[in-house]
Amino acid sequence: MQGKFMRSLVFLLVIVGFMFMTSCTPKKIKVGGEEQPGTSESEIITPNQKSSTDNDSKDYYVKPDTSNDERLKAEAERRRRKEQEMARREGKYTEAKEAFTGNIIYFDYDSAALRPDTIALLNGKVDFLNQYPGEKILIEGHCDGQGTSEYNLALGDRRARSVKAFFINNGIANARIRIISYGEEKPAVDGNDEAAWSKNRRAEFVIK
């Protein structure tokens, strides 16, 4: 008697399950613009199955399917996380690189001394160089147009060397750092006032 009931239940379940599957097929969704049959199938079946498990006894038959789905789900999740992590690292690197080259170090008039307000930025640059030990860099020393070109060529050299010394004192290898002075030959801002001059007395950074 019980065996007969079980058989009819199984039969019913198979029918029901079959109906669900057919009804589900058109619901396949696209993930990331690309059809991923394995992933989408398990994701779609799971909520439907949950809703159809009013009867506890169904579990026994459905279980193998569910565990397979969970495995796929976990794998997808791992893959997603890995991709996210890579993107995060990539993004972080781009961001760090942009900060390294974008943050310009400014100087006072006729001075190659590092200003106290630039130390935080310089420490950030040291962190970058420590985090990406493969990077080699070029430090460019620049001057404002107030002085004379020969002296400014020398002053730009000293500005670049001040920054280089800071990096070396913070443990960065000498071989990773090159310097060049452009004197007053490459102003960042045109103009003959302090607003322009203060933007031109600077060290810029290039990742080679």
Add this chain to the structure above:
Amino acid sequence: MKKNTIIITGTAIFFFLFCFPFFAMSAGKNVITINPFLRKMPIAVPHFKSVPDNAELSENCAAILSDTLEFTGYFKILKQAAFPDSPHITGKIDSVADFGQWTAIGADYLITGGIKTNGKLFEMELRLFDTVKQTMLIGKRYKGWTVDREKTIRRFCSEVIHHLTGSWGFFDSRIAFVSNGTGNKEIYTCDFNGKSIKKFTTHKSITLTPSWSSDAKWLAYTSYAKGNPDIYIKKLRDKYGSVFSRNGTNATPAWVPGKFMLAASLSFSGDQDIYLLTGKGKLGKRLTRKWGIDTSPAFSPDGTKMAFVSSRAGSPQIYIYDMRSGKVERLTFDGRYNTQPDWSPKGNEIVYSALNRSRIDICVIGVNGRNMRKLTRNSGKNESPSWAPDGSMIVFSSNREGPNRIYIMTAFGTDQRRLLVLPGQQSSPAWSPRLVQKISD
């Protein structure tokens, strides 16, 4: 190449053999020591007598002669319209009928000229008269090819300057400078008067600070042509030479007088110091050792001393280095930014640029640190002064009219004017030594 040399030598021999004084020069040179540019010497240069008669040539020769003399700042050229007579009318060039007629129009001096043209050859006679003393001071006859006519007139002008001032002038010199007209800073050269401009470098990069060797056959300069500021040493004739490159900044080459050797500011040691280099670009002795910037060397004419710029006292000032003892003395104390020294050809003065409240002025100071005089005033930024080979004039760059351009003035700061017009901006002028060495000295 060889053929070319022969032709040039031939020209030179032909040109100089037939140039001789045909009257004994009256002795006594009025050597001028105080500012000679305040009272200019009034001089009359009437149109030349030409055979065969050619009014245009007569006028043209007189114009070249007048312009050349006027350029120096020593002369006031009188107007043709006032002249009592003219050799191209009277046909007389070897004597003056009535000196009184010339002194009456204010002329202290008179130059008469005659030119005979025969195909590609010419013969020229030129005379300088003192109308007050009523004597002839110089009489010269030249023969040459017509292409050398202007050069010949300039040679006579050198004689005139030599007779009246005691120095040979600069009419056979050129000026090197930097121009960015092509979009890149390149080096150009031109005649003393800004004419016959030639582009010397094509590095398509940043090229700076040309410097002439004392025989005027070589130029040294700094260029970023290979990415780094390096020193280029090149022969003017064929542009062959060498490059000096070390880590860091290699800049401000300056030739040691009479030697195939330069001094330059190099930073490969970590500090910017002045070193000697051979003309072939080999590193020589280190001259300065103080921590800080040492740059812009400039030698005394005898090569025993070198002026340079140093920040050793906190701000850029000019110092003098003794080549024998290695001793260093500070020259400038006035102001907080004195750079770009150039040693006068007579050896007694140094010209430099002084920055003060965003203005830069050209100043001259005795090598003993006395008698400082400012030559430019209220005229923007005036930079890179360089002496004419006779020390009578100074070329410099200025932004007084907006863009940076090349200007000249007398050594006393008078007669300031723009030297040339070129697209873009010009800077860093360097006046060459005399290209032709003294013949009648």
